[in-house]
Amino acid sequence: DTGVSQDPRHKITKRGQNVTFRCDPISEHNRLYWYRQTLGQGPEFLTYFQNEAQLEKSRLLSDRFSAERPKGSFSTLEIQRTEQGDSAMYLCASSRLPGQGYEQYFGPGTRLTVT
Amino acid sequence: GENVEQHPSTLSVQEGDSAVIKCTYSDSASNYFPWYKQELGKRPQLIIDIRSNVGEKKDQRIAVTLNKTAKHFSLHITETQPEDSAVYFCAASGGALTFGSGTRLQVQP
Numbered sequence: 001d002t003g004v005s006q007d008p009r010h011k012i013t014k015r016g017q018n019v020t021f022r023c024d025p026i027s028e029h030n031r032l033y034w035y036r037q038t039l040g041q042g043p044e045f046l047t048y049f050q051n052e053a054q055l056e057k058s059r060l061l062s063d064r065f066s067a068e069r070p071k072g073s074f075s076t077l078e079i080q081r082t083e084q085g086d087s088a089m090y091l092c093a094s095s096r097l098p099g100q101g102y103e104q105y106f107g108p109g110t111r112l113t114v115t
Numbered sequence: 116g117e118n119v120e121q122h123p124s125t126l127s128v129q130e131g132d133s134a135v136i137k138c139t140y141s142d143s144a145s146n147y148f149p150w151y152k153q154e155l156g157k158r159p160q161l162i163i164d165i166r167s168n169v170g171e172k173k174d175q176r177i178a179v180t181l182n183k184t185a186k187h188f189s190l191h192i193t194e195t196q197p198e199d200s201a202v203y204f205c206a207a208s209g210g211a212l213t214f215g216s217g218t219r220l221q222v223q224p
Contacts, residue, residue: 102208
């Protein structure tokens with residue numbers, strides 16, 4: 001399967017715990033994006049990378065959230081001191097560089113439940 | 116930042132009828148406008164997109180139109196089928212995507 005993959009698919013954690021999610025993009029894609037989606041809403045942008053560089057972070061992104069893409073391939077999203085409001089589907093997407101194609105393809109998501 | 120508004124929020128049509136979903140955006144710098152279909156519990160799937168240098172694009176039963184002056188774009192689905200039932204999201208981008216709030220389309224057999 002050469003699509004975007006995410007791990008784990010589901011995560012249940014207690015409030016105050018830290019969680020980390022992984023995303024593996026399509027191999028030839030330079031850009032990697034993180035979005036969050038709550039029930040009944042469209043995906044909401046969190047941050048994105050071009051190769052290793054984090055180019056943009058949403059102003060809505062709490063400082064409890066951090067993302068890395070250390071070798072320009074897979075990425076991790078960490079949430080520290082989770083809160084119940086963090087419960088959502090966390091989606092990863094990848095794309096080529098703008099001059100090569102704008103299409104973003106999504107992974108299956110990681111569903112986080114904070115109890 | 117970019118703001119995308121989408122309507123209607125729900126749309127019910129009879130099989131074989133056409134469906135139209137409309138979106139407006141605020142940032143004139145946005146230059147890419149994709150549409151995604153999301154079935155319950157699944158990932159958003161790209162169904163069609165349009166660049167700002169094009170006014171209309173068609174792919175079989177699906178078409179998208181873009182009016183840059185008015186900052187609005189629309190999705191048209193003709194000859195709807197029950198399997199078209201899903202939530203549809205529009206988005207606008209100059210980099211990351213800003214999504215609309217979604218339209219739940221129900222096609223009645």
